[in-house]
Amino acid sequence: MYVIFRCDCGRALYSKEGADTRKCVCGRTLKVKTRRIFGKAGSFQEAAEIVRKLQEERYGTCHFTNPVKRE
Numbered sequence: 564m565y566v567i568f569r570c571d572c573g574r575a576l577y578s579k580e581g582a583d584t585r586k587c588v589c590g591r592t593l594k595v596k597t598r599r600i601f602g603k604a605g606s607f608q609e610a611a612e613i614v615r616k617l618q619e620e621r622y623g624t625c626h627f628t629n630p631v632k633r634e
Contacts, residue, residue, distance in 0.1 A: 565610035567617070568598035575601070575617035577610035 564580040570587040578585040578595050580603070586592050601617065604610035 565604045565607060566595065566600050567602040567604065567610060567613050568593075568595065568600055569617075573621060575614040575621075577604070577607070577614050 565577045566580050567575060567577045569575050570589060570591055570593060572587060572589040572591065574587055574589065576585055576587060576593075582595050584592050585595055602613050604613055
């Protein structure tokens, strides 16, 4: 089981349930137990998809994850 939460910088993250800490790409080390949980997922693929959707809600679509076909 995986939990989904946000860092203070706004980035959505996921971690295995029961993990003590998780490091964000901004450099902060977060205590998972003290964070507000936005959701849970059964696999890391589901967790990554939820994180992707949360990031897109806040920052819009990313061209790296949603490539545009160029002809």
